[in-house]
Amino acid sequence: MNETKKRKELSTFLWMLITLTLIVLVPLTFFILYQISLTRSIATEERRNHLHTISHYLARELDGYISDSMEEVATLAGISEVQTYLANKERVPQEPEMLEFLEKFRRIGGYNAAYLMDNNGKCVASTSPNFVGKDYSFRPYFKNAIAGRRYFYMAVGVTSDIPGFYFSAPVYHDGHIAGVAVGKALISEASDNFSDEHVSKSMNVFLVTEDGVVIAGSNPAFMLKSLAPLSAETNEKLQKSRQFSNRDIPSLNYRALWDHIRTGKHDESTTHTDTAASSERLTVFAPLSEQNWHVVVSEDAAVVQAYVNSQIKNLLFVGLGVWALICVSSYGASRIMARTIGNMSETISMMGSGRHDLRLKPGGPRELKEMCREFNSMADKLAASHESLERQIAERTEQLRRKKELSENIIETAKSLVVVLDRNAAVVTFNRFAEELTGYSRKEVLGKNWLEMFIPQRDRERIRQVFQNCLDGDLPENVENTIICKGGEERTILWNNSVLRDGRGNITGTLSLGSDITERKRAEKEIRQAREKAETISRELAEKVNELERFNRLAVGREMKMIELKRQVNNLCDELGKEPSMSCPSMKPKAEARSSDKRIN
Structure with a gap:
C-alpha cells in the first residue's frame, strides 16, 4: 500500500512539475518568439532608415560638391582676363600669364585640370599641356556650355584616359559667348565622400548614371560597370559621346536592383543578391538634383542578421534564467502539492469504495489548507447527498417494482x-x-x-x-x-x-x-339470417291475407245479391196475394255480415 502511495505521489509530483513549468514556459516561449520577430522587424527597419539617411546625406553632399564646383568654374568664366583672352583671335596658346592663372585656380579648387576652349571646342590653354590643341567639341559639357548653360558631366578622358567629373560654364565677352571654361576633378575626389565616417565597412556606396553605369563608389570593383546589361541603343549613344572612351562596360547583373532604381521609388528599399559575394543585400537609393543620377547604398543582410542573433541570444539567456527559476519554484510547490493531492486522491478513492467518513488533515501552505477545508466541506455535503440519494433510490426502486408488478398482473389477468x-x-x-x-x-x-x-x-x-x-x-x-x-x-x-x-x-x-369478437360476429350473423327469414315469412303471410280478403269480398257480394233476389220474390208473392215462399233475412251491415259469414264458414 505504501509503495503504491509513493508511486502515486511521485507521478503526481512529476505531473504537477511539468504542468507548472509548461504553464509559464509556453507563454514565455511565445513571448520570446514574438520578441525575436519584433526585434528582427525593428532591426531591419532601423537599418533601412539608417541606409536611407546615409543615401540622402551623401546625395546632398554630392549636390553641394557639384553646385560649388560649378559656381567656381562660373567664377573662372566671369573673370575679365579669361574673357579677354578667349575673345582675342590672335591669342597665344598656353600664354604664361593665363597658364599661371589657371594653375592657381586648379590648385585652390582641388581640380585635376583646368582649361579653356574657344567657341569651336578647341583647347587653347590648360594646366595639362597635352590637352592643348585637342578638339573636344563632341563632349556634351562643351555643347551645353556653348549653348549658354552650365553643365556637369562625367567621362573618361580621351587624352588622359582617366575618369573624371567635368564642370563647364560659358565665357561671355561683349554679350557673346567667346568660349568655355572647364574644371576637371578626378573621380577619387568624389569617392572620398563615399568614405564618410557615417559609412561603415559593411556598406557598399556607389554613384549610378542615368544609364545604370557605376562611375564612383567605395568599392573599386564596381567602377565603370553597369548594374544590368546595356541595351543596344544605350551602347550606341555612349559610343557616339565617347563618354567612356570606347571601353566595354561589363555588367554586374543586378537587374532587379536597376529595375527598382528606374521606378524612381527612392523612399522604398529593396533586397538583391550580390552574385560575386553570394549574399543578400539591403539596398536604398537617393536621386541627385543636378543629374538623373542616383546614390546607391547597400548593406549585407548578414549584418542585420548578426544583430538579430545577438538579441536572440540575450532573450534566450533571460528566458533560460526565468525558466530555471520557475523550475526551482515549481519543484518546491510540486512536492507539497503532490503530497496533498496524493492524500486527497487516496481519500477520494476510499470514499468511492463507500468510506464517506474519511476527511483530510489540513497542512502545508495556506492555499492547500484552504483546499483541504473545502474538500472536507465538500465531503460532508457529498456524504449527506449520498445518504439522501440512496434513500431516494430505494424508494424509487420500490415504487418501480410495485408498478411493474401491477402492470404485469394487469397484463396477465386481463381478459383481452x-x-x-x-x-x-x-x-x-x-x-x-x-x-x-x-x-x-x-x-x-x-x-x-x-x-x-x-x-x-x-x-x-x-x-x-x-x-x-x-x-x-x-x-x-x-x-x-x-x-x-x-x-x-x-x-x-x-x-x-x-x-x-x-x-x-x-x-x-x-x-x-x-x-x-368471434362469438359476437357469429351471433350477429345468426340474427341477420333470422331477420332475413322473418322478413320472408312476413312477406308470404301478407300475400295470403290479401288473397283471403279478395275471396271474402267475392263471397259477401254473392250473398247480398241472393238476399235481394229473395226479397224481390217475396214482394212478387205479396202482389199476387200469395204467401212468401222464401225466408228473407233483413239486411245487416257489411261488417256484421262478414263476421257472420266467417262464423258459418
Missing part, C-alpha cells in the same frame, strides 16, 4: 389479448389470455414475426400497412382482423393500438389490446 411488437413486428410481450385463445405458449411466440405467424395471407398486406402507419405515428382508432390459432381456427379480434417510445421520443414498437 395484450401483444407488444418491436419495429420489425417481432413479438415482445404475449399475455396469458393470448396463450389461452391462440393455443400458443409464450415461449413459442416471443421473437417471432406476428404478421407471418398469425395473420392470414389474404389480410397480411393490409395489416402490414396498418402496422407501418402506427410506426409513422398515424394511429387508427380500431382495427378488426382475423388471426389464425394454433389449431388452424380463425378468430376475429378487435384491436386498440398505441405506440411505445424511448427516452428521446423515438417510436420503438406498438402495444395492442385485442378483444375476441
